[in-house]
Amino acid sequence: MQPVASSPPQVFIAHSKDDKEGELFFTKLLGAAGLKQYWYPYTEGVLPPHAPGIRKAIDASAAVFVLLSKGMEQGHTRPWIGFEVGVGFALKRPVWVFEPVGESIAVPVPFATGYVQRVEALTTARTFPYTDVVQSVLTGEIVVDPNSTVLFLAKCMEADCSATFLAHVLNPTTARCPVCRRPGTIGRLSQANGLLGVKLTEWTW
Numbered sequence: 001m002q003p004v005a006s007s008p009p010q011v012f013i014a015h016s017k018d019d020k021e022g023e024l025f026f027t028k029l030l031g032a033a034g035l036k037q038y039w040y041p042y043t044e045g046v047l048p049p050h051a052p053g054i055r056k057a058i059d060a061s062a063a064v065f066v067l068l069s070k071g072m073e074q075g076h077t078r079p080w081i082g083f084e085v086g087v088g089f090a091l092k093r094p095v096w097v098f099e100p101v102g103e104s105i106a107v108p109v110p111f112a113t114g115y116v117q118r119v120e121a122l123t124t125a126r127t128f129p130y131t132d133v134v135q136s137v138l139t140g141e142i143v144v145d146p147n148s149t150v151l152f153l154a155k156c157m158e159a160d161c162s163a164t165f166l167a168h169v170l171n172p173t174t175a176r177c178p179v180c181r182r183p184g185t186i187g188r189l190s191q192a193n194g195l196l197g198v199k200l201t202e203w204t205w
């Protein structure tokens with residue numbers, strides 16, 4: 001996976017236009033990290049077809065961040081999220097899922113490469129524990145410390161899923177696998193399997 005050459009890198013935000021809280025949160029977070037962000041302007045009268053514009057925007061982005069919110073569970077937002085994630089996968093972009101720690105959103109994200117259980121509100125963006133994580137995702141320079149609890153390699157323990165992804169978890173008992181969305185399924189891979197310490201750019205798809 002080769003991040004696109006762009007300085008600063010751009011991240012494509014897959015979101016529900018009704019998620020104003022999430023929009024404010026990530027505008028602040030990514031702004032503090034000095035990153036460009038692309039929000040597809042559904043609310044500004046952009047006429048269909050939407051798919052070509054979305055594909056072009058993801059092609060120009062280093063990663064896709066999926067902001068899970070209740071508004072994604074129903075209506076026409078959900079298939080568009082699936083489309084954006086699929087384009088991200090096809091273009092070999094990292095797909096990171098962000099979920100508020102107090103919520104459980106019933107939207108599976110196939111091929112998620114990262115899962116972040118985030119705090120509900122962002123007050124001090126510059127000391128935010130995963131500002132560094134966000135930056136390193138986009139530059140492809142991410143290195144997982146085997147002893148880190150901030151970011152670790154994880155695997156879904158459900159045999160019929162077995163998804164592997166990087167994870168930042170605030171409450172392990174409520175964290176859900178981003179792919180199958182079942183609770184209590186995230187396991188932390190041990191050093192014995194030789195997978196710890198790899199760079200994101202060496203991630204096996």
Ligand SMILES: [Zn+2]
Binds near residue numbers: 158161163177
């Ligand atoms: Zn799973």
